[in-house]
Amino acid sequence: MKGRTVILDHWKDRETAALVVDGVLEDLLIESDQPRPGTIYRATADRPVKGQGGMFLKTPDGSAFLRQVRGLAPGQSVVVQVTGFAEPGKALPVTQKILFKSRYAIVTPGAPGYNISRAIRDDDERDRLLGIAHDVMDESGDGLILRSSCSGASEDDIAQDIEAMAALAQRIRTDDSDGMETLLEGDGPHVQAWREWTGPADISTVDGGLADHGVLEAIDALRTPRVALEAGAFMFVEATRALVAVDVNTGKDISLAAGLKANLACARDLPRALRLRGLGGQIVLDLAPMPKKDRRTFETALRQAFRRDDTETALAGWTPLGNYELQRKRARLPLVEVLG
Template sequence: MKGRSIVLDHLGAREAAALIVDGELDDLLVEADAPRPGTVYRAVADKPVKGQGGMFFRTPDGSAFLRQVKGLKPGQEVLVQVTGYAEPGKAIPVTDRLLFKSRYAIVTPEAPGRNLSRQIRDDAERDRLLEIADEVLQDEPYGLILRSSCEAADADAIAEDIAAMMDLAAKVMTDEGRGPETLAEGDGPHVLAWRDWTAPADVVTEPGGFESHGVLDTLDELRGSEVRLGGGASMFVEPTRALVAIDVNTGSDASLAAGIKANMACAKLLPRALRLRGLGGQIVLDLAPMPKKDRRTFESALRAAFRRDEIETNLVGWTPLGHYELQRKRARAPLSALLP
């Protein structure tokens, strides 16, 4: 089945959204118990971490940790925003560089100026979008980024989105309260689907959409670790407490090119495998045997695959043992902890 579908449903009591591309589950968002990324707190500095330049904060949802802090003392109040999900037993990761993000606009209070996505290349369209922004913003002091989804979008919808984000930013940034408090909630799966899955798609909102569109069948597969790569090859995605281990096997293929074929298939499918499982942190690839001369080809394929993935991933490189390492932002909670 060709085309794109967005299915809004629930997994048990959890709100969830699925993106299906050409009949295959491409992305999945599931409500977690932890604070949502994007949540903004008025937090109180608690304990500095000597030698790391970080600070623990008190928030309504527990302890939070901010890296690279300068000039803060315990007891000071700071606006911080949740950036991802914490490992079990660790503090909520936050930043003091707040962003207010919607479908068309991103407001950047600490970075003034008006910018457009580089993906919008048509000069006439760029001029149109800047005119819309100018009409809404006038003398607003905050910065603005217009996202690629603005291209050819309705002017009134863009203007309404900009105004809503500016109002939210102003409300938060001018807060004069005291003590730990939640000032803005992050977006849930259904709003995130509207915000980030902007390409044309059929939207399914009827209850039972996950079952009728085969999402539940794919979830059963995701409970396991095996990902089939074709030609008998496979990779096993196995999270541990310390890291995520990826083991690539050629299966029954005994040809000279079996290793590079399996590894190239791994490079193509790895972003989706990690995205659907909600996995991040340190990732180690134990690849199928291949000549060292093929490493550059593999790296190029891996880099191209992650370039299309929205979750920040750093390709670290090769270890002395011949493994390949990545560092991926924990932007989502692990799916294994969310399934009913």
């Protein structure tokens, strides 16, 4: 099946969104029991953490941890936003740098200035978008980022998106209530799909859409660490308590170039494998044997693959034992925890 398809459905009564490209599952979002990233709380300062410059907070959904905090005393109220999922036994990660993110625009209170995605390089298009930003934001004082999805979008759609986010920021900023409260719920999988998967696609909203497009089988396959690669190669992607280990194998190919081919296939598919499994943190690649002269070729392929991925990933480099290390933001809950 060629083309892009976005499926909005439910998996075991949980809101689910799936992106299928040319018959292959590219992305998957399943509702979890944890608070959604993007949720905004009015929290209460609880106790500082000496030596770390942070403070534990009380929220309606339990304990949260705020880093690099100054001038906040226990008992005071503070507005914070959830930045990710809590690791087992740890508090929710939150920040005071609130963002109001939508399909075309990100409003940034407290960070004035208008910015346009670097992916938009046409000067005329950048001038058009900057004009829309000035017309809509006027003198609100909030900052604005226009996302790459604005390229070619209609002026009305962009303006309405900016207005909605600016109004939401104004409502949160002027709220003068007291006590712990959830001021805004983060986006669920269906809204996230609309917000992030902006390319042209067919949209399926019928019940049973996940089954019709083979997503249920793909979810079952994600329960196992084995990932099939091109030309019969494969890799195992396994999370331990300390790190994510990736083991690359050539399969039945015994040619001289088998190791390089398997490693290049790993580089191309690794962002998708990590994204679907919700894995981040320290990642160590135990690659198939290949000559040292081919390392640069592998690094180039890996860099290109992660450049197309939205999750912040740092390519750390080679270890003395010949493994390759990465550091990836924990932007999602591990899929094994969601599936149960």
